[in-house]
Amino acid sequence: MNRPHPTGPYGPQQYPPPQQYAQPPQQYAQPPQQYAQPPQQYAQPRQPMQYPPAPPGRAPRRHQWLLWVGIALAAGVMALAMVVAAVVVLAPPRTTPGEQVVADYLHAIANADSKAALALLEERPADTSVISDEVLQQSQALAPLTVGEVSHGAGNGADGILQMAKITLGGVPNMWFFDAVETPAGWRIRNGVNTVVNFDFDHDPYGVRVNGAEPTNVNDFAILPGVYQATTDSSVVTFVEDGRFDGEDSLPALQLTAAGEALAKGAVGRHLKQCVQSTAKAPEGCPFSARPVGEVVGGYHWQLASEPEITVRTGQPLTSDGTVNVSAGYDIRLAYRSRSGRGTKENANTWRDTATAQIDMSTTSPKITFS
Numbered sequence: 001m002n003r004p005h006p007t008g009p010y011g012p013q014q015y016p017p018p019q020q021y022a023q024p025p026q027q028y029a030q031p032p033q034q035y036a037q038p039p040q041q042y043a044q045p046r047q048p049m050q051y052p053p054a055p056p057g058r059a060p061r062r063h064q065w066l067l068w069v070g071i072a073l074a075a076g077v078m079a080l081a082m083v084v085a086a087v088v089v090l091a092p093p094r095t096t097p098g099e100q101v102v103a104d105y106l107h108a109i110a111n112a113d114s115k116a117a118l119a120l121l122e123e124r125p126a127d128t129s130v131i132s133d134e135v136l137q138q139s140q141a142l143a144p145l146t147v148g149e150v151s152h153g154a155g156n157g158a159d160g161i162l163q164m165a166k167i168t169l170g171g172v173p174n175m176w177f178f179d180a181v182e183t184p185a186g187w188r189i190r191n192g193v194n195t196v197v198n199f200d201f202d203h204d205p206y207g208v209r210v211n212g213a214e215p216t217n218v219n220d221f222a223i224l225p226g227v228y229q230a231t232t233d234s235s236v237v238t239f240v241e242d243g244r245f246d247g248e249d250s251l252p253a254l255q256l257t258a259a260g261e262a263l264a265k266g267a268v269g270r271h272l273k274q275c276v277q278s279t280a281k282a283p284e285g286c287p288f289s290a291r292p293v294g295e296v297v298g299g300y301h302w303q304l305a306s307e308p309e310i311t312v313r314t315g316q317p318l319t320s321d322g323t324v325n326v327s328a329g330y331d332i333r334l335a336y337r338s339r340s341g342r343g344t345k346e347n348a349n350t351w352r353d354t355a356t357a358q359i360d361m362s363t364t365s366p367k368i369t370f371s
Contacts, residue, residue: 096152098180101187102163103150105178109224110145112136117224122181122188125195125222130213138211139226142244143170160190169227169246176225193222194247201322201362203251207233223247236260237361240317253317256324256361263366264359265310268326271357271368276302276332287328287355287370293347294338305331305350322362329354 095103101120108116112133118124125131139145148166160179167174179190196210198219208218209231215221230243230251237254245252256264275286279299282289290300308330316324333350360367 095150097182097187098161098163099150099152101180101189102165102178103147105189105192106145106147106150106165106167106176106225109136109226110140110147112140114224117192120189121192122183122190125193127216127221129216130210130221130223130228132213135211135213135228136224136226139228142211142229143227143246145169145226193224195220195222195249196247196251197249198251200250200253200320201318203232203254205234205363206237206254208251209233218251236263237318240315254322254361255315255317256312260361261312261314264312264324264326264361267359267366267368268310268328268357269308272304272308272328272330276304278302285368285370287357288332288353290334290336292336292338294340294345297337297339297344299336301335303333303335305333318361321360323358323360326357326359326368327354328357 105117105120108114108120114128114131114133114136117136118128118131146168148168150163150165152161152163160181163178163180165176165178167176178192180187181190182188203218208215210221210223211228225247227244227246230239230245232238232254236257236259238257239252240255241252243252272286275283275288278284278286279301281292281296281300283302288302290296292300308328311327312324318324330353331350332353333348335346335348338345338347356371358369358371360369
């Protein structure tokens with residue numbers, strides 16, 4: 001069937017001659033479509049790889065991969081943070097020179113190394129008669145010293161940088177404070193020595209020893225921090241509370257022993273017997289006196305009508321003057337001759353008397369004073 005050719009402003013449309021189509025049509029069946037796309041395929045940027053849609057309720061595979069990557073990164077960050085935190089927490093804080101010198105000083109004392117301890121003091125004490133390895137060993141036996149944390153105290157001390165040391169002494173927690181100072185020889189401790197000053201009577205007659213060492217001057221000597229025990233060579237006095245002290249300003253008080261109590265009682269009894277030997281109205285240093293009637297002729301004749309009952313309080317400490325109080329009860333008899341207008345008269349009286357005496361135990365020859 002013949003169709004009319006379309007026409008336009010340029011005349012009839014021209015068609016190629018029939019021989020151009022002499023080749024088999026299958027030659028162009030696929031190639032035209034095959035080569036029609038490549039220029040357009042590479043003319044535009046490559047598009048990202050597309051995935052088929054995920055089933056309902058399940059994230060696309062690409063999202064799952066990214067999720068696992070994110071989890072791994074988060075775990076790594078958390079692990080790194082934990083390592084950093086552990087380093088910060090577990091790493092020991094930086095120790096200052098002042099803290100270090102105090103720690104070294106206390107460790108030297110705990111190790112009974114008196115030479116090392118003295119070397120860390122700013123000023124070595126003049127008297128070291130009670131500073132030795134043997135003395136420190138005895139201190140450790142009495143109350144072991146364990147050194148804990150040393151840190152900067154609240155503020156500074158009057159003589160240096162205040163350092164606070166937490167220690168355990170004999171199993172009891174304590175806190176000691178030291179002033180650390182920087183010297184040309186390095187950091188040293190200014191207040192590391194305790195001075196024991198005895199403001200009481202002279203203890204020399206009793207042969208005082210501290211942790212087995214005899215102080216050069218028992219009334220003023222230096223010791224290192226720790227626990228000490230004072231003893232005496234005397235059999236009549238001893239120190240209260242077993243003589244233990246921990247760097248206090250003075251020695252513990254002395255008290256009578258059983259032998260000391262017997263000595264005090266005997267001294268009071270002998271003193272009373274001496275008193276009745278007097279013919280005076282009021283024998284000097286004695287607890288009794290006469291109140292005669294009339295004019296006395298020939299003096300007074302005193303006599304103990306019974307054995308004195310003398311009491312010394314058990315374990316009584318000596319006062320700061322070195323005295324102890326002793327009470328005495330006795331029957332006293334007085335006989336005298338009196339003169340009146342009617343002549344002379346014999347008088348005799350017996351009465352019960354009590355008195356308190358102070359016995360000075362600071363010397364080897366106790367002195368008795370009745371109040």
